[in-house]
Amino acid sequence: xxxxxxxxxxxxxxxxxxxxxxxxxxxxxxxxxxxxxxxxxxxxxxxxxxxxxxxxxxxxxxxxxxxxxxxxxxxxxxxxxxxxxxxxxxxxxxxxxxxxxxxxxxxxxxxxxxxxxxxxxxxxxxxxxxxxxxxxxxxxxxxxxxxxxxxxxxxxxxxxxxxxxxxxxxxxxxxxxxxxxxxxxxxxxxxxxxxxxxxxxxxxxxxxxxxxxxxxxxxxxxxxxxxxxxxxxxxxxxxxxxxxxxxxxxxxxxxxxxxxxxxxxxxxxxxxxxxxxxxxxxxxxxxxxxx
Amino acid sequence: xxxxxxxxxxxxxxxxxxxxxxxxxxxxxxxxxxxxxxxxxxxxxxxxxxxxxxxxxxxxxxxxxxxxxxxxxxxxxxxxxxxxxxxxxxxxxxxxxxxxxxxxxxxxxxxxxxxxxxxxxxxxxxxxxxxxxxxxxxxxxxxxxxxxxxxxxxxxxxxxxxxxxxxxxxxxxxxxxxxxxxxxxxxxxxxxxxxxxxxxxxxxxxxxxxxxxxxxxxxxxxxxxxxxxxxxxxxxxxxxxxxxxxxxxxxxxxxxxxxxxxxxxxxxxxxxxxxxxxxxxxxxxxxxxxxxxxxxxxxxxxxxxxxxxxxxxxxxxxxxxxxxxxxxxxxxxxxxxxxxxxxxxxxxxxxxxxxxxxxxxxxxxxxxxxxxxxxxxxxxxxxxxxxxxxxxxxxxxxxxxxxx
Amino acid sequence: xxxxxxxxxxxxxxxxxxxxxxxxxxxxxxxxxxxxxxxxxxxxxxxxxxxxxxxxxxxxxxxxxxxxxxxxxxxxxxxxxxxxxxxxxxxxxxxxxxxxxxxxxxxxxxxxxxxxxxxxxxxxxxxxxxxxxxxxxxxxxxxxxxxxxxxxxxxxxxxxxxxxxxxxxxxxxxxxxxxxxxxxxxxxxxxxxxxxxxxxxxxxxxxxxxxxxxxxxxxxxxxxxxxxxxxxxxxxxxxxxxxxxxxxxxxxxxxxxxxxxxxxxxxxxxxxxxxx
Numbered sequence: 001x002x003x004x005x006x007x008x009x010x011x012x013x014x015x016x017x018x019x020x021x022x023x024x025x026x027x028x029x030x031x032x033x034x035x036x037x038x039x040x041x042x043x044x045x046x047x048x049x050x051x052x053x054x055x056x057x058x059x060x061x062x063x064x065x066x067x068x069x070x071x072x073x074x075x076x077x078x079x080x081x082x083x084x085x086x087x088x089x090x091x092x093x094x095x096x097x098x099x100x101x102x103x104x105x106x107x108x109x110x111x112x113x114x115x116x117x118x119x120x121x122x123x124x125x126x127x128x129x130x131x132x133x134x135x136x137x138x139x140x141x142x143x144x145x146x147x148x149x150x151x152x153x154x155x156x157x158x159x160x161x162x163x164x165x166x167x168x169x170x171x172x173x174x175x176x177x178x179x180x181x182x183x184x185x186x187x188x189x190x191x192x193x194x195x196x197x198x199x200x201x202x203x204x205x206x207x208x209x210x211x212x213x214x215x216x217x218x219x220x221x222x223x224x225x226x227x228x229x230x231x232x233x234x235x236x237x238x239x240x241x242x243x244x245x246x247x248x249x250x251x252x253x254x255x256x257x258x259x260x261x262x263x264x265x266x267x268x269x270x271x272x273x274x275x276x277x278x279x280x281x282x283x284x285x286x287x288x289x290x291x
Numbered sequence: 292x293x294x295x296x297x298x299x300x301x302x303x304x305x306x307x308x309x310x311x312x313x314x315x316x317x318x319x320x321x322x323x324x325x326x327x328x329x330x331x332x333x334x335x336x337x338x339x340x341x342x343x344x345x346x347x348x349x350x351x352x353x354x355x356x357x358x359x360x361x362x363x364x365x366x367x368x369x370x371x372x373x374x375x376x377x378x379x380x381x382x383x384x385x386x387x388x389x390x391x392x393x394x395x396x397x398x399x400x401x402x403x404x405x406x407x408x409x410x411x412x413x414x415x416x417x418x419x420x421x422x423x424x425x426x427x428x429x430x431x432x433x434x435x436x437x438x439x440x441x442x443x444x445x446x447x448x449x450x451x452x453x454x455x456x457x458x459x460x461x462x463x464x465x466x467x468x469x470x471x472x473x474x475x476x477x478x479x480x481x482x483x484x485x486x487x488x489x490x491x492x493x494x495x496x497x498x499x500x501x502x503x504x505x506x507x508x509x510x511x512x513x514x515x516x517x518x519x520x521x522x523x524x525x526x527x528x529x530x531x532x533x534x535x536x537x538x539x540x541x542x543x544x545x546x547x548x549x550x551x552x553x554x555x556x557x558x559x560x561x562x563x564x565x566x567x568x569x570x571x572x573x574x575x576x577x578x579x580x581x582x583x584x585x586x587x588x589x590x591x592x593x594x595x596x597x598x599x600x601x602x603x604x605x606x607x608x609x610x611x612x613x614x615x616x617x618x619x620x621x622x623x624x625x626x627x628x629x630x631x632x633x634x635x636x637x638x639x640x641x642x643x644x645x646x647x648x649x650x651x652x653x654x655x656x657x658x659x660x661x662x663x664x665x666x667x668x669x670x671x672x673x674x675x676x677x678x679x680x681x682x683x684x685x686x687x688x689x690x691x692x693x694x695x
Numbered sequence: 696x697x698x699x700x701x702x703x704x705x706x707x708x709x710x711x712x713x714x715x716x717x718x719x720x721x722x723x724x725x726x727x728x729x730x731x732x733x734x735x736x737x738x739x740x741x742x743x744x745x746x747x748x749x750x751x752x753x754x755x756x757x758x759x760x761x762x763x764x765x766x767x768x769x770x771x772x773x774x775x776x777x778x779x780x781x782x783x784x785x786x787x788x789x790x791x792x793x794x795x796x797x798x799x800x801x802x803x804x805x806x807x808x809x810x811x812x813x814x815x816x817x818x819x820x821x822x823x824x825x826x827x828x829x830x831x832x833x834x835x836x837x838x839x840x841x842x843x844x845x846x847x848x849x850x851x852x853x854x855x856x857x858x859x860x861x862x863x864x865x866x867x868x869x870x871x872x873x874x875x876x877x878x879x880x881x882x883x884x885x886x887x888x889x890x891x892x893x894x895x896x897x898x899x900x901x902x903x904x905x906x907x908x909x910x911x912x913x914x915x916x917x918x919x920x921x922x923x924x925x926x927x928x929x930x931x932x933x934x935x936x937x938x939x940x941x942x943x944x945x946x947x948x949x950x951x952x953x954x955x956x957x958x959x960x961x962x963x964x965x966x967x968x969x970x971x
Contacts, residue, residue: 026821240475532738
């Protein structure tokens with residue numbers, strides 16, 4: 001049975017109208033720029049921008065920095081996503097247990113990184129990761145490990161960024177997982193217990209399948225979010241050293257907002273969009289088949 | 292007759308409303324110092340009744356993006372404070388008023404009255420787009436006590452001395468370095484003085500790229516050598532802290548550091564000093580700071596210009612120095628004993644006479660990024676200085692070709 | 696025997712949680728502790744967790760140089776409105792996308808989903824131009840309306856509401872209930888955790904938001920808290936202690952909000968006997 005049009009209008013109308021004006025139209029407008037040479041001279045005089053066809057995309061394919069940034073970004077995704085899922089799901093489950101004490105307190109503490117102002121916390125992290133005076137290397141030193149030059153060494157810079165990314169994402173994803181766990185009815189566990197299931201069996205056969213919608217949501221958002229990695233390298237490393245932390249969006253930002261090559265930046269945005277949508281669709285397809 | 296009466300009436304009304312209705316000048320200024328600008332603005336308003344100055348303080352963190360969106364949408368104030376390295380890119384967008392006509396008529400503003408390097412920051416291909424307000428110039432900060440221990444009674448004055456002192460300071464023990472230098476991010480402002488000191492440059496007067504000249508390669512090599520020999524560390528330190536403990540006894544920075552050291556490191560009072568940049572052929576340093584620009588869309592350009600003139604008088608420049616201790620861009624202001632007789636501040640005055648600004652072309656942002664990238668590759672040893680210079684040449688060529 | 700094993704397990708679980716919590720809290724503790732330090736103590740190593748000469752000077756400086764009331768009020772108004780409107784409209788749209796039947800529904804939903812995949816940086820200039828044409832620059836509406844648009848929230852609410860059984864809605868429809876009634880009487884009450892989740896995310900995001908409020912404000916009276924504080928934070932990050940004090944002031948209200956909002960998670964929904 002179709003829903004009456006007036007109800008559709010009432011329920012979707014406000015969100016959709018605002019979305020068209022402030023999201024969809026601006027995105028289309030910016031995508032259009034990708035086939036122009038819109039740059040510093042065109043900003044106040046649009047007539048100076050010319051149609052250049054696929055030139056920007058051709059330049060992009062032969063731009064080593066773009067490929068570098070893509071590689072870095074995928075590296076971050078591949079490492080950070082499993083880490084975030086495991087840690088935040090683990091914590092959500094531990095806090096969610098009936099017998100866990102101080103649930104509220106733990107929830108607040110794990111949520112802290114997410115509410116903390118990024119600029120300020122980047123300063124703190126820069127200090128924690130400092131080679132000589134940083135807390136991290138001091139801590140490693142207690143175990144006789146001589147810590148690396150975290151942000152100054154091309155090998156360790158991206159892992160440092162990933163550390164910050166995961167640290168910030170845990171609280172956020174923990175909440176999503178907790179909301180998901182709340183939706184699993186207790187009787188399922190009770191029934192399994194009567195059948196003598198172990199904790200691990202309950203996790204595999206009840207928790208994970210029941211969390212499927214949450215898991216799909218969380219991982220999809222993570223793919224989208226991590227592929228748009230920007231703030232952490234922007235604040236901590238500026239993309240260095242040796243471009244080892246240059247992410248796609250950071251490169252886009254640099255081209256568009258520092259060099260005013262808005263045409264080229266738009267081409268990067270379109271390319272990134274296509275990459276994200278492909279990976280997301282593959283991810284969704286995988287889910288459909290694996291259960 | 293009747294028509295004439297109407298015209299007269301309209302003219303009178305217009306004149307009256309202009310006289311009665313206050314002119315409002317809106318200013319965008321940056322950071323903490325913008326919070327103090329109202330003190331000076333009040334003086335101006337006293338001298339110019341009927342004018343109202345409204346200052347909007349913009350945090351440095353978002354200033355660049357705010358200007359960009361403002362210019363794109365034509366949503367701008369009358370005047371803005373503009374970082375000197377921002378003049379060319381925003382100037383190229385055509386948002387700033389070309390002020391050479393005002394300068395010619397002015398009795399206060401005259402190119403001769405400003406430090407040359409500073410005045411050059413306001414001049415682009417499109418003409419004179421701004422007037423210098425205050426300057427920042429980089430000098431050498433050093434720990435006199437520690438240098439004395441390794442046999443230097445005064446600051447190292449040449450490249451050779453700097454290298455020698457750095458080596459000896461590094462040899463003091465583990466975790467001890469000689470000099471703090473940037474090696475990643477955008478650090479062209481830190482590197483370029485070394486090129487200039489060696490008589491090298493990015494572009495010659497005809498606009499040819501000159502980064503493969505032996506002088507330029509030598510500068511890359513010297514800069515990188517300091518890292519290769521661990522005199523400078525490839526680790527982002529806490530500059531102030533490292534200077535306090537003596538782990539890094541030499542660094543190059545602007546005037547703001549003076550106050551920071553005084554405030555945060557009272558324990559090393561009397562054990563540090565500042566000196567001119569080290570010389571190869573010259574002691575050339577980087578000059579930056581802020582200029583005033585008037586936006587083309589302003590409806591009160593005459594009054595806006597008057598304010599800029601007011602800010603350029605030596606008295607007001609001195610007054611501003613007293614309030615926020617930023618250095619006057621007007622040469623005459625340096626004759627006041629407060630500046631001339633101050634042993635620390637006068638070094639900046641001297642360095643200002645030997646200082647340059649980076650090229651004022653809209654593509655500078657990209658070139659600066661390329662310089663940083665290639666020098667970084669030399670520092671990390673992934674490329675030889677010659678190869679880095681060659682790649683830099685190609686980068687710059689591409690940038691200049693692309694944005695034509 | 697069982698008793699001892701379970702005690703051991705509880706110790707292990709709580710031990711793990713505490714270790715994790717320490718990792719979460721240490722940067723934050725350092726931030727708070729630094730905000731009470733004098734400049735000379737900031738870089739002391741090894742770090743002092745409790746300032747040797749605690750000072751409230753940094754806070755006093757901030758409060759004295761900052762007309763605190765106005766930006767605070769602005770932030771409350773703006774973040775509160777954004778959160779309320781976003782939660783309302785997203786849950787409505789989420790409900791429609793989950794349960795209504797109409798042509799083009801899935802295509803429209805995919806379009807919305809796709810917008811999340813475009814980096815937000817790209818839309819800054821077009822959105823600003825849009826706001827200017829609508830005359831919304833330097834207004835509360837300009838601060839609120841673009842920020843209340845959230846494809847994420849619509850997506851999230853749709854994913855959640857889709858798990859509410861159709862039977863429940865059909866049964867009510869049989870009794871003659873309309874969509875509006877269903878939304879208020881069934882959808883909203885059952886969406887507690889989801890609503891509080893997006894409320895927290897939206898509130899946190901808009902409370903901390905820096906770039907947009909700065910771009911839209913044409914005079915300082917429209918500044919929000921993060922913008923007003925960052926003006927004082929300094930060009931060269933010179934006063935880290937003040938910066939940290941500023942961040943603490945910004946964060947404190949969100950923590951209060953979170954502590955209040957998280958009670959709604961605990962309640963959850965006990966929909967025993969429902970299929971998912």
